Amino acid sequence: MQAREPLIAGYVKVEIRSRLPKTWGWSILRDANGVVLRHSDEPFKCAEDAWQAGQAVLRTLAISADAA
Incomplete structure (x- = not known):
């Protein structure tokens, strides 16, 4: 049986969190209504770095939801 990813x-x-200097941040939203589960406190220099950090936290939330 194949293991499945927890949902x-x-x-x-x-x-964008600030214009000059341009910094980025991430938020994890539960649904399209904008309910924020978590957000970044630290600024990121590029959108890609912010996205990767947010994805890592989202995976952590998925693992802890699966363990519950």
Whole structure:
């Protein structure tokens, strides 16, 4: 039997946090209504770095939801 990925109802949104200097941050939202589960406190220099960090936290949430 093949192991399946645990599901968590959420997604990562990356957005600009400040214009000068340009910094990015991530938020994990539960649904399209904008319920934020977690967000980054630290600024990121590029959107890709923020997205990767947000994805790592989303995977952690999925693992802890599966363990519960």
